Amino acid sequence: DGGITQSPKYLFRKEGQNVTLSCEQNLNHDAMYWYRQDPGQGLRLIYYSQIVNDFQKGDIAEGYSVSREKKESFPLTVTSAQKNPTAFYLCASTASGTSQGYTFGSGTRLTVV
Amino acid sequence: KQEVTQIPAALSVPEGENLVLNCSFTDSAIYNLQWFRQDPGKGLTSLLLIQSSQREQTSGRLNASLDKSSGRSTLYIAASQPGDSATYLCAALDNYGQNFVFGPGTRLSVLP
Numbered sequence: 001d002g003g004i005t006q007s008p009k010y011l012f013r014k015e016g017q018n019v020t021l022s023c024e025q026n027l028n029h030d031a032m033y034w035y036r037q038d039p040g041q042g043l044r045l046i047y048y049s050q051i052v053n054d055f056q057k058g059d060i061a062e063g064y065s066v067s068r069e070k071k072e073s074f075p076l077t078v079t080s081a082q083k084n085p086t087a088f089y090l091c092a093s094t095a096s097g098t099s100q101g102y103t104f105g106s107g108t109r110l111t112v113v
Numbered sequence: 114k115q116e117v118t119q120i121p122a123a124l125s126v127p128e129g130e131n132l133v134l135n136c137s138f139t140d141s142a143i144y145n146l147q148w149f150r151q152d153p154g155k156g157l158t159s160l161l162l163i164q165s166s167q168r169e170q171t172s173g174r175l176n177a178s179l180d181k182s183s184g185r186s187t188l189y190i191a192a193s194q195p196g197d198s199a200t201y202l203c204a205a206l207d208n209y210g211q212n213f214v215f216g217p218g219t220r221l222s223v224l225p
Contacts, residue, residue, distance in 0.1 A: 101159055104149075104158070
Protein backbone atom coordinates (compact mmCIF):
# COMPACT_ATOMS: atom_id res chain seq x y z
CA ASP A 1 0.00 0.00 0.00
CA GLY A 2 1.64 3.23 -1.18
CA GLY A 3 1.95 6.22 1.08
CA ILE A 4 4.09 8.49 3.21
CA THR A 5 5.35 7.41 6.63
CA GLN A 6 6.42 9.97 9.21
CA SER A 7 8.12 8.98 12.42
CA PRO A 8 8.01 9.36 15.29
CA LYS A 9 4.42 10.44 15.90
CA TYR A 10 5.46 12.37 19.03
CA LEU A 11 8.89 13.81 19.79
CA PHE A 12 10.23 15.71 22.77
CA ARG A 13 13.26 17.94 22.54
CA LYS A 14 15.35 19.44 25.29
CA GLU A 15 16.69 22.96 25.00
CA GLY A 16 19.81 23.12 22.81
CA GLN A 17 19.27 19.69 21.30
CA ASN A 18 19.03 18.79 17.61
CA VAL A 19 16.34 16.32 16.59
CA THR A 20 15.59 14.63 13.27
CA LEU A 21 12.13 13.87 11.91
CA SER A 22 11.83 11.04 9.42
CA CYS A 23 9.77 11.06 6.21
CA GLU A 24 9.71 8.08 3.84
CA GLN A 25 7.52 7.57 0.76
CA ASN A 26 6.98 4.58 -1.52
CA LEU A 27 4.92 6.42 -4.13
CA ASN A 28 7.87 6.97 -6.47
CA HIS A 29 7.23 10.71 -6.20
CA ASP A 30 9.99 13.07 -7.27
CA ALA A 31 9.17 16.05 -5.07
CA MET A 32 8.99 16.13 -1.28
CA TYR A 33 8.07 18.93 1.12
CA TRP A 34 8.17 19.82 4.80
CA TYR A 35 5.52 22.07 6.36
CA ARG A 36 5.06 23.43 9.83
CA GLN A 37 1.58 23.90 11.32
CA ASP A 38 0.88 26.01 14.41
CA PRO A 39 -2.51 26.24 16.16
CA GLY A 40 -4.82 28.60 14.36
CA GLN A 41 -2.39 29.13 11.51
CA GLY A 42 -2.08 27.71 8.04
CA LEU A 43 0.71 25.49 6.79
CA ARG A 44 4.06 27.17 6.26
CA LEU A 45 6.69 25.73 3.93
CA ILE A 46 10.07 24.92 5.51
CA TYR A 47 12.03 23.14 2.74
CA TYR A 48 11.28 21.30 -0.47
CA SER A 49 13.16 19.05 -2.87
CA GLN A 50 12.30 18.44 -6.51
CA ILE A 51 15.04 15.86 -7.17
CA VAL A 52 17.60 13.79 -5.30
CA ASN A 53 20.61 15.73 -3.93
CA ASP A 54 18.87 19.07 -4.41
CA PHE A 55 16.61 21.10 -2.14
CA GLN A 56 15.42 24.68 -1.68
CA LYS A 57 14.47 26.84 1.27
CA GLY A 58 10.85 27.64 1.85
CA ASP A 59 9.36 30.56 3.74
CA ILE A 60 10.62 29.60 7.22
CA ALA A 61 13.86 27.63 6.70
CA GLU A 62 15.89 29.28 9.48
CA GLY A 63 16.79 26.81 12.22
CA TYR A 64 16.04 23.77 10.07
CA SER A 65 18.12 21.56 7.76
CA VAL A 66 17.30 18.75 5.32
CA SER A 67 18.96 16.19 3.09
CA ARG A 68 17.76 14.25 0.04
CA GLU A 69 20.20 11.39 -0.53
CA LYS A 70 17.51 8.97 -1.69
CA LYS A 71 14.34 9.54 -3.68
CA GLU A 72 12.28 7.86 -0.97
CA SER A 73 13.59 9.80 2.02
CA PHE A 74 13.57 13.46 3.07
CA PRO A 75 14.54 13.83 6.76
CA LEU A 76 14.17 17.16 8.56
CA THR A 77 16.54 18.22 11.36
CA VAL A 78 15.32 20.81 13.82
CA THR A 79 18.46 22.47 15.14
CA SER A 80 19.11 24.32 18.38
CA ALA A 81 18.99 27.53 16.33
CA GLN A 82 15.22 27.12 15.96
CA LYS A 83 14.00 29.07 18.98
CA ASN A 84 10.35 28.06 18.88
CA PRO A 85 10.23 24.51 17.50
CA THR A 86 7.07 23.31 19.24
CA ALA A 87 4.64 22.60 16.37
CA PHE A 88 3.06 19.94 14.20
CA TYR A 89 5.30 18.96 11.26
CA LEU A 90 3.88 17.56 8.06
CA CYS A 91 5.70 15.91 5.17
CA ALA A 92 4.20 15.75 1.67
CA SER A 93 5.15 14.43 -1.74
CA THR A 94 3.97 14.78 -5.30
CA ALA A 95 4.80 13.48 -8.75
CA SER A 96 6.72 15.70 -11.17
CA GLY A 97 4.88 18.84 -12.21
CA THR A 98 2.45 18.51 -9.25
CA SER A 99 -0.38 17.69 -11.66
CA GLN A 100 -1.50 14.95 -9.29
CA GLY A 101 -1.58 17.13 -6.20
CA TYR A 102 -0.05 16.50 -2.80
CA THR A 103 -0.07 13.36 -0.63
CA PHE A 104 0.58 13.97 3.07
CA GLY A 105 1.98 11.92 5.90
CA SER A 106 0.29 11.67 9.29
CA GLY A 107 2.57 14.22 10.94
CA THR A 108 5.00 14.50 13.86
CA ARG A 109 4.19 16.58 16.92
CA LEU A 110 7.36 18.10 18.37
CA THR A 111 7.37 19.54 21.88
CA VAL A 112 10.21 21.33 23.66
CA VAL A 113 10.57 20.28 27.29
CA LYS B 114 2.94 36.39 -4.26
CA GLN B 115 -0.07 34.09 -4.11
CA GLU B 116 -2.30 34.46 -1.04
CA VAL B 117 -5.15 32.14 -0.16
CA THR B 118 -8.00 32.93 2.22
CA GLN B 119 -10.93 30.86 3.44
CA ILE B 120 -14.31 32.00 4.70
CA PRO B 121 -15.78 31.29 7.16
CA ALA B 122 -13.06 30.42 9.68
CA ALA B 123 -15.52 28.19 11.54
CA LEU B 124 -18.97 26.81 10.78
CA SER B 125 -21.46 24.85 12.85
CA VAL B 126 -24.49 23.24 11.18
CA PRO B 127 -27.13 20.65 12.09
CA GLU B 128 -26.88 17.22 10.51
CA GLY B 129 -28.44 16.92 7.05
CA GLU B 130 -27.76 20.46 5.89
CA ASN B 131 -26.10 21.24 2.59
CA LEU B 132 -23.20 23.66 3.01
CA VAL B 133 -20.62 25.64 1.05
CA LEU B 134 -17.04 26.41 2.03
CA ASN B 135 -15.25 29.24 0.24
CA CYS B 136 -11.65 29.63 -0.89
CA SER B 137 -10.22 32.77 -2.52
CA PHE B 138 -6.83 33.29 -4.15
CA THR B 139 -5.18 36.50 -5.29
CA ASP B 140 -3.37 35.32 -8.44
CA SER B 141 -5.76 33.84 -11.00
CA ALA B 142 -2.90 32.24 -12.94
CA ILE B 143 -3.13 28.99 -11.02
CA TYR B 144 -2.07 25.56 -12.24
CA ASN B 145 -4.47 23.61 -10.04
CA LEU B 146 -6.35 23.76 -6.74
CA GLN B 147 -6.68 21.02 -4.13
CA TRP B 148 -9.10 20.59 -1.23
CA PHE B 149 -8.03 18.69 1.89
CA ARG B 150 -9.60 17.48 5.10
CA GLN B 151 -7.71 17.44 8.41
CA ASP B 152 -8.92 15.70 11.55
CA PRO B 153 -7.49 16.88 14.90
CA GLY B 154 -3.88 15.80 15.35
CA LYS B 155 -3.80 14.08 11.97
CA GLY B 156 -2.28 14.69 8.56
CA LEU B 157 -4.12 16.08 5.55
CA THR B 158 -6.34 13.85 3.42
CA SER B 159 -6.87 14.88 -0.19
CA LEU B 160 -10.53 15.31 -1.13
CA LEU B 161 -10.56 16.79 -4.62
CA LEU B 162 -8.03 18.16 -7.11
CA ILE B 163 -9.16 20.56 -9.84
CA GLN B 164 -6.86 21.18 -12.79
CA SER B 165 -6.78 24.70 -14.26
CA SER B 166 -8.60 23.49 -17.39
CA GLN B 167 -11.46 22.05 -15.30
CA ARG B 168 -14.35 23.88 -13.70
CA GLU B 169 -15.40 21.28 -11.14
CA GLN B 170 -14.77 17.87 -9.64
CA THR B 171 -17.14 15.56 -7.78
CA SER B 172 -16.61 12.75 -5.31
CA GLY B 173 -19.62 11.29 -3.55
CA ARG B 174 -21.33 14.04 -1.55
CA LEU B 175 -18.54 16.51 -2.32
CA ASN B 176 -18.39 18.89 -5.25
CA ALA B 177 -15.64 21.46 -5.80
CA SER B 178 -15.81 24.24 -8.35
CA LEU B 179 -13.12 26.55 -9.68
CA ASP B 180 -13.60 30.02 -11.17
CA LYS B 181 -10.16 31.34 -12.06
CA SER B 182 -11.42 34.68 -13.37
CA SER B 183 -12.94 35.58 -10.01
CA GLY B 184 -10.18 33.92 -7.96
CA ARG B 185 -12.58 31.59 -6.15
CA SER B 186 -13.18 27.95 -5.42
CA THR B 187 -16.08 26.48 -3.46
CA LEU B 188 -16.48 23.11 -1.77
CA TYR B 189 -20.09 21.95 -1.59
CA ILE B 190 -20.98 19.24 0.93
CA ALA B 191 -24.39 17.67 0.50
CA ALA B 192 -26.43 16.14 3.32
CA SER B 193 -23.78 16.79 5.98
CA GLN B 194 -23.07 14.14 8.63
CA PRO B 195 -21.33 14.31 12.05
CA GLY B 196 -18.43 12.40 10.48
CA ASP B 197 -17.81 15.39 8.20
CA SER B 198 -16.65 17.40 11.22
CA ALA B 199 -13.05 18.41 10.53
CA THR B 200 -10.97 21.31 9.25
CA TYR B 201 -11.09 21.83 5.50
CA LEU B 202 -8.14 23.45 3.73
CA CYS B 203 -7.70 24.58 0.16
CA ALA B 204 -4.34 24.98 -1.57
CA ALA B 205 -3.49 26.71 -4.86
CA LEU B 206 -0.53 26.06 -7.12
CA ASP B 207 0.28 29.01 -9.34
CA ASN B 208 1.89 28.89 -12.75
CA TYR B 209 5.05 30.61 -11.54
CA GLY B 210 5.81 28.58 -8.44
CA GLN B 211 6.47 24.97 -7.71
CA ASN B 212 4.59 24.69 -4.44
CA PHE B 213 1.08 24.92 -3.14
CA VAL B 214 0.01 27.91 -1.03
CA PHE B 215 -2.45 26.91 1.68
CA GLY B 216 -5.39 28.75 3.13
CA PRO B 217 -5.88 28.85 6.93
CA GLY B 218 -8.78 26.40 6.82
CA THR B 219 -12.46 26.29 7.79
CA ARG B 220 -13.29 24.34 10.95
CA LEU B 221 -16.59 22.52 10.39
CA SER B 222 -18.78 21.04 13.13
CA VAL B 223 -21.83 19.00 12.12
CA LEU B 224 -24.16 18.53 15.07
CA PRO B 225 -26.24 15.34 15.42
